[in-house]
Amino acid sequence: MLHLRKLISPSLSAPHHLPAPLFSLHRLLAAATAPVSPEPFAVEDYLVTACGLTRAKARKASKKLIHLRSPSRIDAVLSFLSSLGVSRSATAAVIANDPKFLCADVEKNLAKRVVELTDLGLNHSQIAQLIPHARACFRHSSLARNLSFWLPIFGSFGKLLQAVTVNGGILGADLDKVAKPNLAILEECGISVKKFPGTFVSRVLTTLPRQVLDAVVYIDKLGVPRGSAMFRYALMTFAIQRQDKIAKKIGALKMLGWSQDDVLTAAKKMPGFLTMSEERLRRNVEFLTRDVGLEISYITRRPVLVMYSHDRRLLPRHSLLKILNAKGLRNTEMDFYCMVAMTEKKFLARFVHPYEGSIPGLAVTYASMCAGKAPNRVTA
Known part of the structure; x- marks a missing residue:
């Protein structure tokens, strides 16, 4: 040069x-x-x-x-x-x-x-x-060597930039001790970096290989097929978390009445729910079982329920339905999951706007609950 x-x-x-x-x-x-x-x-x-x-x-x-x-x-x-x-x-x-x-x-x-x-x-x-x-990595003499390794792996600068945007540590990763072993693990599991967005694999690639291997073993125990999209999602979830943190969250669920099979059922359907903080996980599960009255088996078959915001979705929608029921305006039971999974626009059209004439202030009350504020008084 x-x-x-x-x-x-x-x-x-x-x-x-x-x-x-x-x-x-x-x-x-x-x-x-x-x-x-x-x-x-x-x-x-x-x-x-x-x-x-x-x-x-x-x-x-x-x-x-x-x-x-x-x-x-x-x-x-x-x-x-x-x-x-x-x-x-x-x-x-x-x-x-x-x-x-x-x-x-x-x-x-x-x-x-x-x-x-x-x-x-x-x-x-x-x-x-x-x-x-890249930030600090840009000042290091190893930058060109790392980029020359990653560019052909990702296949284009655009895909590499996606990965770096999520995890700039890729540019400073130890190629021989971390990057290459992790790539070998991904290939063994049938995952090609070029075929998936850099945002998917970026954190996995800079995680300690031992931790990635532990995640693969755990996912295999769940029975998730390696060639499936869910396997890739699960790997992204479990590889970036320490096993002791996952074990602690599972322990919290068991204290709330979940069995090992319950945890596995939910994790197989949506492993991301175990990335939630222990406090949020406990709060949502307690709300769904104690306040809403859902069975644990119902929740484990629909684990996305646990991931919804308690303050902005679960509580406001549950409270609004209680108001409608108390006024005798709901004669049929609505499946809780279907109700919570609705988009905000559909929920308003079905459960708020039709009853504003019968219950003055209903829309304002619901908006206040979604904003985390004390609901305004609703008059009959």
Whole structure:
């Protein structure tokens, strides 16, 4: 690879008529040349005014930049990112996540990364999209090696960017100890990374291989076929959670009367319900069994019930039906799952709007309950 000095003009003030790509390295380095401000330098204030950080984030970030005595290096980095096409909001996100990004040497570090990624076939627009998600990884010399590994695995920059958006840790993952073993596990289970969105496999790929294997064993015990879509969903669910956390949630369900078979039945249909916090899981199950009066077997065959919001869906809709029943306006029983699964528009059309004339304030009361507020008084 040519030395950086050979890739740019000897003068940083090259004329505008020079032929160049969309963003030449020369222009990036030239833009990064900024005068030192003569004003006293307060890092926190500067992060707010020049970088667009909120006061709270600026205060937190400034603790890692207390050694800076002038804004010259910050200005150079900001100019470099701006010339590359990184937006102000994206720049602020990068700095908030990795304040030391502002300490990077533009020519020896950041511009060098641009050259390396350009050599891999990425254009400057793609690099600008990558930086806000790569963040600290962009400063590391291993970035080009990792990208050269992942690009053919995902099949396109677009799919790789999807994965990095969800989990930027992919770009810093240990290829030999983590990435490659996990890819081998996925292939053994019949899962091809190219065939599924990067958002699906991104976290699985950076999880400890031992944990991924444990998840596969657990899913096999559930009886979920490896070639099914549910297997992929289950793997994504269980691979990113420690087994002790899952066991604790299962223990909480058993305290509420669930058997091992009940847990397996629900997990097989919708493994994601075990990703809920233990507190939320317990609260929803208690509400469905105690307040609504549902049998555990009914819930395990419809585990999505447990995943609905208690405050914004389960409680408001159950309370509204109680109001209708108390007024004698519902002569037939409505299956609870069908009622809860309705879209909001359909629920309003069926259970709210037809009764507003008979029960003044019904719509307002329901809206208040959905907003988590005490319901307004309903008059007969």
